[in-house]
Amino acid sequence: MNKILLIVLLLIAIGLIAFNVTMVDPADIFGKDSIVAMIGILACLCAIVLLLIFNNAKRIQKKLEEEG
Incomplete structure (x- = not known):
């Protein structure tokens, strides 16, 4: 995977986390919208x-190929 693609995907995931944090209602954490936002945050973290x-894994694979 290209390093630039990795950075872009990480930035997108972080942006989605930030968006979902704004959707969480602290007064009603277990409400419908808050649960969906919490699932979105968890999915982005995964x-x-x-x-x-x-x-x-790619870095380790490249290092092993260089040695052997």
């Missing part, structure tokens, strides 16, 4: 973790 794991 996407960020998966992108970082993929990036590290």
Whole structure:
């Protein structure tokens, strides 16, 4: 994966987290809109973790190919 694409995807995920945080109603956390926003935040956090794991795996793979 291209480094620029990784950065763009991470920025999109962070932007979606910021948007979803604004949708959470502190007075009614378990309301319909707040639950959807919380699920969106969780999904974006999962996407960020998966992108970082993929990036590290590619870096390890490249290092192993250089050695052997």
